[in-house]
Amino acid sequence: MSAIGLKLLPLRSRHVLPGFRLSLGFTLFYLAGIVLVPLLALVIRPVELGFDGFWTAISTPRVLASLRLSFGMALAAAVIDSFFGVIIAWVLVRYRFPGKALLDAVIDLPFALPTAVAGIALSTLYAPNGWIGAALAEYGIRVAYTPWGVLVAMVFIALPFTVRTVQPVMAELGLEVEEAAATLGATRIQTIARVVIPMLGPAVLTGMAMAFARAAGEYGSIIFIAGNIPAVSEIAPLLIVTKLEQYDYAGASAIGVVMLIASFVMLLALNGLQSWAAKRR
Amino acid sequence: MSLTVDSVTKKFRRFPALNGASFVAPQGSFVSLLGPSGSGKTTLLRILGGLEFADSGSVRFADLNWLDMPARTRNPGFVFQQYALFKHMTVADNIAFGLKVRPRSKRPSKSEIQDRVKSLLDLVQLPGLEQRYPSQLSGGQRQRVALARALAIEPRMLLLDEPFGALDAKVRKELRADLRRIHDHAGVTTVFVTHDQEEAFAVADLVAVMKDGRIEQYGAPADVRRNPRTPFVSEFLSV
Amino acid sequence: MKKRYLKPTEDPLWLKLILGAVTIGFIAVLLLLPLVLMFKEALANGLNGFWASMTEPDALASVRLSLIAAAIAVPLNTVFGIAAAWAIAKYDFRGKTFLVTLIDLPFSVSPVVAGLIYVLVFGMQGWLGPTLADHDVRILFALPGIVLVTIFVTFPFVARELIPLMVDQGRDEEEAAATLGASGFQTFLRVTLPNIKWGLLYGILLCNARALGEFGAVSVVSGHIRGVTNTMPLHVQLLYDNYDYAGAFTVAALLAMLALLTLALKSLLEWRYADELAAAHRR
Numbered sequence: 096m097s098a099i100g101l102k103l104l105p106l107r108s109r110h111v112l113p114g115f116r117l118s119l120g121f122t123l124f125y126l127a128g129i130v131l132v133p134l135l136a137l138v139i140r141p142v143e144l145g146f147d148g149f150w151t152a153i154s155t156p157r158v159l160a161s162l163r164l165s166f167g168m169a170l171a172a173a174v175i176d177s178f179f180g181v182i183i184a185w186v187l188v189r190y191r192f193p194g195k196a197l198l199d200a201v202i203d204l205p206f207a208l209p210t211a212v213a214g215i216a217l218s219t220l221y222a223p224n225g226w227i228g229a230a231l232a233e234y235g236i237r238v239a240y241t242p243w244g245v246l247v248a249m250v251f252i253a254l255p256f257t258v259r260t261v262q263p264v265m266a267e268l269g270l271e272v273e274e275a276a277a278t279l280g281a282t283r284i285q286t287i288a289r290v291v292i293p294m295l296g297p298a299v300l301t302g303m304a305m306a307f308a309r310a311a312g313e314y315g316s317i318i319f320i321a322g323n324i325p326a327v328s329e330i331a332p333l334l335i336v337t338k339l340e341q342y343d344y345a346g347a348s349a350i351g352v353v354m355l356i357a358s359f360v361m362l363l364a365l366n367g368l369q370s371w372a373a374k375r376r
Numbered sequence: 377m378s379l380t381v382d383s384v385t386k387k388f389r390r391f392p393a394l395n396g397a398s399f400v401a402p403q404g405s406f407v408s409l410l411g412p413s414g415s416g417k418t419t420l421l422r423i424l425g426g427l428e429f430a431d432s433g434s435v436r437f438a439d440l441n442w443l444d445m446p447a448r449t450r451n452p453g454f455v456f457q458q459y460a461l462f463k464h465m466t467v468a469d470n471i472a473f474g475l476k477v478r479p480r481s482k483r484p485s486k487s488e489i490q491d492r493v494k495s496l497l498d499l500v501q502l503p504g505l506e507q508r509y510p511s512q513l514s515g516g517q518r519q520r521v522a523l524a525r526a527l528a529i530e531p532r533m534l535l536l537d538e539p540f541g542a543l544d545a546k547v548r549k550e551l552r553a554d555l556r557r558i559h560d561h562a563g564v565t566t567v568f569v570t571h572d573q574e575e576a577f578a579v580a581d582l583v584a585v586m587k588d589g590r591i592e593q594y595g596a597p598a599d600v601r602r603n604p605r606t607p608f609v610s611e612f613l614s615v
Numbered sequence: 616m617k618k619r620y621l622k623p624t625e626d627p628l629w630l631k632l633i634l635g636a637v638t639i640g641f642i643a644v645l646l647l648l649p650l651v652l653m654f655k656e657a658l659a660n661g662l663n664g665f666w667a668s669m670t671e672p673d674a675l676a677s678v679r680l681s682l683i684a685a686a687i688a689v690p691l692n693t694v695f696g697i698a699a700a701w702a703i704a705k706y707d708f709r710g711k712t713f714l715v716t717l718i719d720l721p722f723s724v725s726p727v728v729a730g731l732i733y734v735l736v737f738g739m740q741g742w743l744g745p746t747l748a749d750h751d752v753r754i755l756f757a758l759p760g761i762v763l764v765t766i767f768v769t770f771p772f773v774a775r776e777l778i779p780l781m782v783d784q785g786r787d788e789e790e791a792a793a794t795l796g797a798s799g800f801q802t803f804l805r806v807t808l809p810n811i812k813w814g815l816l817y818g819i820l821l822c823n824a825r826a827l828g829e830f831g832a833v834s835v836v837s838g839h840i841r842g843v844t845n846t847m848p849l850h851v852q853l854l855y856d857n858y859d860y861a862g863a864f865t866v867a868a869l870l871a872m873l874a875l876l877t878l879a880l881k882s883l884l885e886w887r888y889a890d891e892l893a894a895a896h897r898r
Binding site: 112113115117118119121125127128129131132133134136137140151179182183185186188189190191192196198199200201202203205207208209210211212213214215216217219220225226227238250254270272274276277278283286304308311312313314315319332333335336339342344347348351354355359361362363366 | 655
Binding site: 187239271272274276277279280281282285290291293294296 | 382425426427446447448449450451452453454456458460461462463464473474477478493522523524528535
């Protein structure tokens with residue numbers, strides 16, 4: 096903590112406004128106490144376990160399958176949400192129709208709705224006797240209690256991230272670049288493919304990364320619909336919970352460390368994306 | 377091959393932006409549309425560029441019924457006040473855009489495009505900046521690139537919407553002189569929108585002073601200045 | 616005169632219809648259908664059944680626990696958010712961007728991992744567990760643990776709303792107040808606070824919604840003791856797993872109504888006080 100305190104020492108020691116020490120001191124103290132120190136308990140866990148112990152805990156088929164499921168389906172959900180997110184943002188930014196404000200507000204529902212609530216609703220909806228599940232069952236498609244259930248819950252939970260990242264950038268884009276492309280002879284399709292989509296690129300990728308991070312770590316909305324069959328539809332966060340219930344702290348921590356590393360990587364990627372987008376301004 | 381604008385009108389909701397604007401620009405002339413904000417000059421320019429529809433009236437260019445053509449077949453070189461450069465493309469890609477989007481049969485070869493970009497950059501006095509991105513350029517440089525991009529398609533006419541509005545006074549003067557030089561070099565009919573009378577009179581062959589969606593007076597700069605035809609024109613020019 | 620072609624920025628009607636249908640269809644099936652189902656299931660046994668499920672003692676205990684956890688976590692994170700935004704917006708110091716990244720960190724950590732780290736600190740095999748047990752202090756499987764993880768998962772909400780807003784507003788007004796002889800506290804109360812009040816409310820609103828609804832992190836540290844350490848979302852799970860669907864959906868519907876209220880207030884703030892929110896929420 097003192098190392099961080101030193102790093103953050105102000106360039107100027109005197110400030111016009113009072114309260115620098117108090118506000119920054121409290122910020123650092125609270126941040127360290129609530130976030131950094133507890134995280135450290137997990138980060139140094141592999142050191143305590145030793146590399147071999149860590150590796151043994153990770154490399155069981157059940158753990159690997161859960162990690163593959165969580166990250167693989169999160170990637171799929173991020174791609175699906177990005178696709179629909181761009182369309183939804185386009186409709187909300189460009190078109191005028193009655194009820195638009197309501198539609199816009201509803202986008203944030205997965206963000207505001209507690210995940211367990213979403214979980215039981217999705218589970219009931221997609222169960223073989225549920226409204227959607229029954230309809231799909233006629234075509235022999237099963238969603239609930241299979242890996243597809245995991246995907247549905249992830250698509251639900253991550254949608255606001257893609258829409259809300261793309262929407263403001265799209266609104267700011269303005270019509271002039273499209274008009275410029277048209278006066279230069281581009282067709283509408285060429286304008287969209289060569290001008291609009293590339294200009295939205297950083298925002299779409301940012302939204303996709305946020306959706307991926309959220310979906311990979313999601314727990315509440317998934318466990319009800321997934322069926323949680325080990326090595327088939329069991330997500331990594333659930334396996335952490337299971338191992339904790341069995342007092343397998345080493346196993347739980349090992350998965351936790353992998354998830355934490357993934358979070359850090361996504362955070363770095365997001366920062367990189369942001370500075371890339373800023374350069375284009 | 378002259379441009380004939382005849383009684384063009386345009387309403388936005390209920391606000392009349394154009395109220396029967398008419399003028400004739402001979403082939404290769406440089407026309408300034410001058411007027412206070414809200415006088416309809418930008419609307420008229422956007423109608424000429426195909427970015428806005430006229431409610432009534434007609435525009436003929438050469439023997440083309442201009443208003444029947446969508447923007448992308450008119451080939452108007454349009455220059456925007458805020459440049460509207462494609463920020464994700466290099467300067468060279470920006471300038472080449474209009475050539476690259478042509479159907480294959482009409483598209484110049486890669487080396488031809490490269491040569492064209494180079495000579496256009498020379499023309500707008502930015503040699504060697506092909507690989508820069510717009511964000512790495514000053515405002516004046518960006519507008520030069522936008523001008524080069526508009527000229528690359530060998531436009532039928534050149535339309536400029538307050539192109540120097542976002543630039544400081546010194547850069548405006550330089551660019552103004554360069555614009556006139558480039559116009560003379562390209563020999564293309566040019567319509568230039570501005571609210572700055574000094575600018576309008578300095579570059580144009582013909583000045584149209586606009587008010588409330590109409591053209592109050594149209595003529596050579598010296599004539600307009602010497603004989604303002606209405607009280608509005610004399611007052612506007614005396615400021 | 617008739618339009619003979621489209622403006623270059625206007626989509627043709629067929630495209631508008633397709634994209635509009637995709638948008639409405641996707642939102643209706645993915646987002647609205649679960650909501651409709653939830654209220655239908657909650658009312659499956661009529662209003663009386665709804666009322667009976669809601670006033671059942673364990674349900675009430677879970678409501679109480681959720682409210683207590685939020686009532687502690689939200690004010691603490693609000694104070695933190697204001698302090699952090701003040702330090703970041705009003706002064707220059709090295710490592711500022713790094714600090715902002717650290718503040719956002721809890722958002723990118725899985726809720727289950729958030730619970731796990733507190734188990735590693737306070738659990739019997741953890742750093743402090745044995746010591747705490749010796750002194751008979753319970754953190755895990757009790758209120759303090761629930762409150763701590765709730766604070767963790769809702770940590771950035773107020774700060775991340777206030778930081779961009781206060782950075783945007785700059786320091787001029789505060790510096791003017793200082794030159795006029797106002798104390799630091801007076802300056803904050805009379806100059807800063809009025810400028811940020813709607814943004815602050817916005818952050819608190821989202822922070823509160825998440826605090827009441829958090830599931831994964833709380834699930835790890837609560838111990839699931841019915842009527843004692845079950846928050847509302849955990850109670851939903853318990854009822855659902857015991858096949859009491861009407862009961863589960865009743866508590867769920869209650870939480871859903873809270874979520875809808877949050878969304879309505881949030882939209883109202885975005886619409887009415889757009890200028891006084893951080894740039895990202897201006898429409």
